[in-house]
Amino acid sequence: MAQTLTPQQIFRRRTAGEPVAPGDAPQDNRHVISVLLENSVGALNRVANLFSARGFNLESVSVGETDDPAISRLTIVTTGNDRIIGQVIQQLGNLVDSLGVDDLTGSEHVERELCLLKVACDASTRGELMDVAKIFRANIINVAPDSMMFEVTGPTTKVNAFIGMMRPMGIREVARSGRVAMRRQLIFGD
């Protein structure tokens, strides 16, 4: 039942990032959003609650103090079409505890993630593990007769790749920090 859309209906779908023609793929994008938040009791709860109450997707969230101990910075990774991302940003801004909301996606920014990884090993595989770690510039944090622990830092893709290389060796435990991100300052032009 192909229906002819009015120009207004096409405009609305385009603006929302929704499929216009029946065959079009949904345009869900991943966004990294940085939120400055009052470092007060319940503030983080309100953010987490907002995502569940409104059905937004929360892929990762990381929190820590800023240089001002009264303010913490959240880095949130979420996915959705343009309409949903717009809602995420506005609803975050509406929180009384939020001091600033910045969508870093689409501007020059740096993303980093920290990962701790415990991998099974024995004397015969330890050298191979260390070679891989060297390529990824991962640090060896701990060694035991049957396992090693690594620390790797980088963009999420690098962390994923490192975990992928280690998987055949037998991963015992993974702990990832979630992403943190910051805008770049471009003093030499872009």
Place this chain on the structure above:
Amino acid sequence: MTAVTAHATKPAAHAAPEPTPEVLSGAEILIRALEAEGVEILFGHPGGAVIKLYDDMDRVKPKFRHVLVRHEQGGTHAAEGYAKATGKVGTVVTTSGPGATNCVTGIADAFMDSVPIVVLTGQVPTHLIGNDAFQECDIIGVTRSITKHSFLVRDVTKMAATIKAAYHIARTGRPGPVVVDLPKDVLAAKAPYMPGDALELRGYSYAQQGDPEAIATAARMIQAAERPLFYVGGGTINSGASEVLTRIARKTGIPVTTTLHGLGAFPENDPLSVGMLGMHGTWYANQAVQNADLLIAVGARFDDRVTGKLEAWAPHAKVIHIEIDPACISKNVPVDCPVLGDVRLVLEELEPQVGPKDRAAWLARIAAWRAECPLDYATDDGALHPQAVVQALRDKTGGNAVVVTDVGQNQMFGAQYFTYVHPRSHITSGGLGTMGFSVPAAMGAAFGLRDAALAASAAGGDGAPAEPLPVISINGDGGFLMNSQELGVAAAHRLPLKIVILNNGYLGMVRQWQELFHEERYSHTDLRPSNPDFVKLAEAYGCVGLRCERAEDIRATIDAAWEVTDRPVVMDFRTVQKELVFPMVPAGAATDDMITQRFNPELTA
């Protein structure tokens, strides 16, 4: 958008500044802080966690009045009714645990409908929080997603500043409910009382003046449009923009449709009014929406009961959205011209930029739709139809009344047939759809209106007391029973509420859906076996009870009710059982697929 933080702009009214601040209990500081906010009335219910507050209220005789409600839910709806009738912030006090959880429905209701209320809940002493203490409940956690903001006062020195911040947040921007949780030991602890600034709210700001460029763009779009339509919501009434809206509509000749909460923002007896839009709006208002080339949404939020199937709604219309809440803009319908700001300030800026234009053809089309399918019901069968009761109330008051409807068919008949002409003359539970809202909300509204009339008389000084507007509560027999305990409170305070029960013996709206969409299986909607005798119930609470069983007695019953001036009157109208609300856009259907009569004509009411 500028950041606004609350500063003490008016001095506290109670006393001259003293060189050394008095040392008071947390409860008394709370009382002083409420007085400083201009609170006139508290709807509350005491309990263990707030016993110190009640003790101090008895001791210090505050400037505000406390009304003992008989259920905390009734208290929150009363505060909502007070807030919606007066435009001031409503206040509720409850104890911890069940007292607090009984408020949850009212808080959710106020959140959905942007009603400014502050709910003061008791809490167990701070050292017991988290220990599953007696009557402990994490009410901040429970209400997190249904409050504009909430505070737990852990330190008595923060009491005054927290109360000030709570009222500031509830009242400004898009209004909403704020919960302040008060541990028992904090109410008892002592501190110097220093009226002054609110807590610093550096993350809180709200829109005021609109962007001049956006307003200029909106003005150009309005002048260019051939078939424009104002779509007016409750935000218009909240911001006090009804007058300027009415001026602009008349100046430009643009027709106006309102939402359920927008009723009264534009006089419905004006030729430009097309009544309410949406699921049970008029057929002609919805036709106008579907054919408009420009919608000017004013303080409205594109609710699903307005739009129906979103993709098929207003398919030809560009949209201007004048709105204070940035999260409401383009939430459901992407907007061509957003204007973020206070509705009244934006419309005042817009007014000189728009002018008359010949819209005779567009208005003629709307007039033709109105003639084709007016609001209508069977008037020739001699039966007692609920619509006739609403019309008779309208004739009795000439629209000079505040109508507080409950939820369901009674609400829609109340919306369709009263013809609202004044802002704040229609109060209902729209977003949450809370059955049991009307009786306590009408009580709260009546307190507010009576106090305002008394204050006006005192200020006038000519001795003649100003008459407050009559408050009419319209209920179904289902919802009426859900908070009927407040009848006793209204009677004790001699409020002359006119309480109407459109008693069809059914949960009428559910029954309507069962008839239309569930093959006439009336699963658990027949209330007749469990309904009480409403006249006796009214009398048991010290109210007057009247029963009306014949259409020809409607007016006499209403006349008799208006003779009673010193207590509430409950009118039990035994209406036809099978009346349906028409027209109707079935849930999730396109607005073009509105139905205007029942599928099975043999079921005629």
